[in-house]
Amino acid sequence: MNWTDVAGQDRAVRILRSALVRDQAHHAYLLAGPAGVGKELLARVFALAANCEAEPPEARPCGVCSHCKAIARGNFPDVMWLMPQAEMVARGLISRADLEAAPSKEIRVDEVRALAKRLSFAALRGRRKVAIVTPAEAINERAQNTLLKTLEEPPPATTFLLLSANPDALLPTIRSRCARVQLGPVPEEVDPEHRPFLEAAERALAAADERDALDVAEQHGERDDALRAALVFQAWTRDLLAAQSGGQLEHRELQALAAEIGQRVRPVALLGQAQVCSEVIEALEQNGNGRLQLERLFLRTRELRNG
């Protein structure tokens, strides 16, 4: 099992792999994408590479060291899985007969607490504790609030991987604490023809007053155009986050601009920007007003970056 096994998700692989090679993994990633796209495989390879003993880091996972073998067997104390009981029964990890009640389809607060407790201890064998939550949208709301406390004060050398086909079902506060890694066939490529739009948007975001931002919103105010613009800006936001965590951009012609923005904008502002993108896209998909939604996108992004 290796990075190359995660077919068709080069971009997601690159982000996670380079974060580990540089020893700069975030404390939480949201692996978002439709069912069957490779989220779980990617999470497994991440857990292997994060704890593999091979040198140099580029050689991880090697698949043959004792850590790799133990993780592949599901027998490594620093790689933890959290899933609903019903899912564990379906996978044969627990027996239906062991449960007093019908297996829960939700991840519950006591289960999140137990995970948080295990994570509060130092890694037992590995370098990095990896907690894989699947599907993350199964965490019920109360348990999400419990998880949020752990994400706000993450234990050292720990990475959460939240896997979700429906990330909008998660609390915005959870999403904003995670670096989002998008998998799957989504319109996320920064097409060369989008370059003038992104350059104009970035100029407007850096301008002294709001007028330029309002102008850009008006130019793309027709709803379908606004939705395309928001999707392109969302992909760009992912590129900015990738650049900041040492990943590579899909399109090198914007590398210099991304590097410059990555240096002056804080990661938390970019995560907030990603969140605003999601909200605006959702509103536009539900027939929101194009110009108003783009104004919201740009004005909120300006606030986040200047705040």
Ligand SMILES: [Zn+2]
């Ligand atoms: Zn290994």
